[in-house]
Amino acid sequence: MDTPVVAASSPPRFAPRPAQARVLQFRGGRLGISAVPGSGKTQTLSQLAAQLVRDLAARPDEALNPFEAPEVLIVTFSNSAVENFRQRIASILRSEFGLLPNVGYRVRTLHALANDIVRMRPALAGLADDFQIADERAAQQVLDEALQHQLSLEPTALDYFLEATLSEPQRFMVRREKWPELARDIASVVIRRAKDLELTPTELRHRLGHLDGPRHALLRLGLAVYESYQRGLQMRNMVDFDDLIRLALLTLRLAPDFLDRLRRRWPYVLEDEAQDSSLLQEKMLRLLTNTSEQGPQGVGGGHWVRVGDPNQAINTTFTTADPEHLRQFLHEPGAVRLDLPDSGRSARPIIDLANYLVDWTYAAHPTAWLRRHAFLQQTIRPTPPDDPQPNPTESFIYLDERSHTPDSELQAVADSLRRWLPDHPDWTAAVLVPENSRGFQLAAEMKALNLPYEELLRSSAETRNVAGKLELVVRFLAQPDQRLRLTDVYRQVWWGRGREVEAELAEDAGPAEAAAPTDEAENTLRDALPAAAIPFSAGPLPLSTLSLAQSQQVQKALSRLTNVEDFLYPGPGGDWLAAFKLALEQPMVMDDLRNFRQAVQRWLEASVLPIDQLILTLGRELFTEPSELALTHKLAVVLTGVAETKAGVRLPELADELQIIARNQRRFLGFDAADNGYEPKKGIVTIATMHAAKGLEWDRVYLMALNNYSFPAAQPHDAYQSEPWFVRDDLNPQVETLALMEAIMQDDLAGYVEGEASAQARLDYAAERLRLFYVGITRARKDLIITWNIGRFGVQDSARRNQAAAAFLALHEYWRTRLKGRP
Incomplete structure (x- = not known):
């Protein structure tokens, strides 16, 4: 079995640590790298990629033609990481090796790579050439x-x-x-x-x-x-993201000549964030590197470097990601393992706290399964003396053991920031929460105290939804006599907007609180909106209160309108709404349609405005969150550019542009802060989920809600979000359904025991939440404050009161006896 080839070469210009230098000696084979938080893995992988590009450029005789010259393929998890790698590698090629930037390498997310492969041979996947991505x-x-x-x-x-x-x-x-x-x-x-x-x-x-x-x-x-x-x-001529990987695999298997061409094109594959690989992604990369799907490397195999941290695998319970793929690769025959254990991000006490969480879990966690499976046993080491990235020397850690109510926890954190911020204008700070709803509540508390903050809470799907809603309205305004366009606006924009808000609020917040626009939201739009357009915007629209069944009846009636004008602008011949039987029988339907009609009438009046003013006007009525309004402003700028560069462009073409963005057919930079790279700002508090915070760092970090509901330990008194109160025997219906499905497929129905899958899901979830806690701790550079609360039900019912998470209690004791008072 071939082993990685190590070539003697002059050291790179950046000063690598010893562990980084060993990685940079890689020239071939299979290499697995476990990198602790803050270890410089992105810089190291970028440097290695640049070196391999240089080596390939020195062997031009291997290229069959200029269009098939070998490239280094870098595969990563997010679009923001793609841009980061692309820029770093280009800078190194230009400044250190004197080569052209953006040549000799390709950076892709795994889904973008699969899309590239399928689009090269769509017929093999059974797709039309113009298929779309849902x-x-x-x-x-x-x-x-x-x-x-x-x-x-x-x-x-x-x-x-x-x-x-x-x-x-x-x-x-x-x-x-x-x-x-x-x-x-x-x-x-x-x-x-x-x-x-x-x-x-x-x-x-x-x-x-x-x-x-x-x-x-x-x-x-x-x-x-x-x-x-x-x-x-x-x-609809669409495929979803899971289809992309599956169809890419199918394409590669059905076309050996095409697969061989890609292997020659990408002799080196560097995989970032490998702990988030799924089974399909693993299979695709094994095919591209000529490594069999069972493990051993095939004859003439490509060169594969996998970098990740199993201890930061925090997506396993809601995606098909599985850190076991990386763990197994690190011990696979023929693969070499190297670690990047040195981190200059955090002060020593914070590093010690993160290491203790791993050590305590291994040695003393009350659940035996978690002792073996939650973490990979590895230690974060501070950087050596004279390192270019020395660890911060000042540090403050506080683990608050008081049993807060949810409200008092919010008040305590906000009040702490109120006292701390004026004396630290040059520091970055973040409050990290387990779920979005807790972040929304904190934002309201911050607003009440007039503290500067920005949210990093929205998903890319929700931000794309903004473009989708605007597209539907603009398309209707382009053809206002089309009853089906009007019906689409009612269903997806008017009634659909209400459903999204209700779903959002179901976790914790109340409708009045979430629906109220912040001053920040109003100012964002008011500053951008010309005065002439403001009268068309009467403020955020009321939410539809109709049930699904009622809305379906309304949609059916609207879709059968003979003349749209009879509803929107009734004449002497009569008012369609005044004769609509359902509205006459149910006053709430009448009120809902009247509100809808008034909104559409305003939008039609606004359709004579320039496109940027129209988009801003619509945004002011449809959206209330600062992130949504900021996105609306960016879309207005984009569409203005389209209108300026395409002579005679009209609303249908501008609606097409919004559709392209909404359907993810073309990347729209700025769509989502987390998706496109987020840089914390000094003096402004970031409110984010712990998941969204991965890859980021702040000088001061608050971690909230460290209780046994958000961070269960698989103990009898713990509760789980995936086990609905109305389902018997504490079953998890999703995992029970999957377990039954796999038992039937394996012809082992007798092997399915109801409840076993639910019990295992508890363990898997508890393990992921331990890793999420680890990620939260390692976001902090200097200061770290951790709190917990008894939960909203525990305020009235002591039997349902949350307790402090087991991991929090263990770390509190360690902090109290070992770290308290240390600089």
Whole structure:
């Protein structure tokens, strides 16, 4: 078995640490690197990529033609990382090696790489040349349409799992309000798992056979939704992100000559954030590097470097990512393992606290399984003396053991920042929360105290949703006589906006709090909006209060309008709304349609404005969050540029531009701060989820809600978000459905024991939350403050009171006895 080839070469111009220097000696084979937080992995990998580009440039005889010259392929997790690598490598090539930047290497996310491969040979994947990618928003829409039909066929599918003690009113409420959301989650995990196993709906149905009886009802529903969902994508000429990886694999397997060409094109594959690889991603990279999917490297294999940190694997419970792929690679025969253990990011006490979390978990965690599986046992080391990145020397750590209520915890953190900020204008600071809802509440508290802050809470799917809504309105304004355009606006913009807000608020916040625009939001738009356009914007629109069934009746009626004008601008012949039977029988429907009509009338008046003023006007009515309004402003600037460069462009063409952005057919820089690179600002507090904070750092960090609900330890008294209160026996319906599916496919139905999958899911979730705590700690450079709360139910009911997380209590004792008072 070939082993990596080490070549003697002059050291790079940047001063590498000894561990980094060993990585930079790589010239071939397979190399696995475990890199602790703040170890400089991005700089090291960029430097290695630049060196390999230089080496390839020195061997031009290997290129068959200029269009197939060998390249170094760098694969990473996020778009912001793509730009970071691209710029770093270009700078090194130019300044250190005197080579042209942006030549000899390619940086891609895994999904973008799969897209490249499929678009080169779409026919092999069974796709048309102009296929589109369904982003999260578009895929969710197709899924919801498929789910809606299936729920009508399986109205009692959940009954088998309902808690027996529920009253009839409770059962009715669950079926109406809770079941649709749970059904969506179940269908989603079935679809994701099927695609990870490379099974089409037809193949999955064949493997599962007949699914009769109530025990199989959830799996039956998931399979049926998968079939409808995939048909919906095909009808729209779309594939989703999971399809991209699957179809890229199919393409590579069906075309050996094409695969060989890509292997010659990319002799070196450098994979960043390898702890987040899924099974399909692993298979694709093994094919490209001529490494068999079972492990050993094939004859003439490519050169593969995998860099990551299994201890920062925090996406496993809601994606198909699995850190075991990297862990196994680090010990795979023929692969060499190197570590990057030195970190200059944090002060010594913070490093000690992070290391103690790993050591305590290994030695003393109350759950034996977590002692073995939560972490890879590795130690963060401070940088050596005279290192270019010395560890900060000042540090303050405080673990607050008081049992806060949720409100008092918010007040304590905000008040601490109020006292601290004036004396530290040159420091960066962040408050990191487990879930978005807690961040929204803190933002309200910060606003009340007039403290400077910015949010890093929104997902890329939600920000793309802004462009999607604006596109639907602009497209209607371009053809205001089209009743189906009006119906789309009602369903997805008017009524749909209400549903999104309700879903957002379901975790914690109340509608009035979330709907109120912040001063920041108003000022963002008011400063950008010309005075002439302001009268068209009467403030944020009221949310639709109609139920799904009511909205569907309204949509059906609007879609049958003979003349749209009879609704929007009724004449002497009569008012369509005044004769609409449903509105006459239900006053709330009448109020909803009147509000909708008034809004559309204002939008039609505003359609004569220049495109930037029109977009800003619409944004002021549709959105309230600062991030959404900032995005609206960026879209207005983009569309102004389109209008200026394309003579005679009209609303339909501008709507097409919004559609391109909304459907992720072309990257729109600035769509999402986390997606495109976020730089903390001095003197301004960042409010972010712990997931969004990965890869970032701040001088002072607050970690909130370290209780046994957000960070369970798989103990009997812990509660879990994935186990609904209305489901019997503390079952997790999603993982039970998957376990049943795999037992049937393996012809081992007797091996399925109800509840075992739920018990394992608890362990997996607890392990991920320990790693999330580790990520949160290692975001801090100098100061770290950690708090916990008893939960919203614990305020009134002591039996439901959250406790401090087991890991928090262990670290508190370590801090109290070992770290307190240390500089």
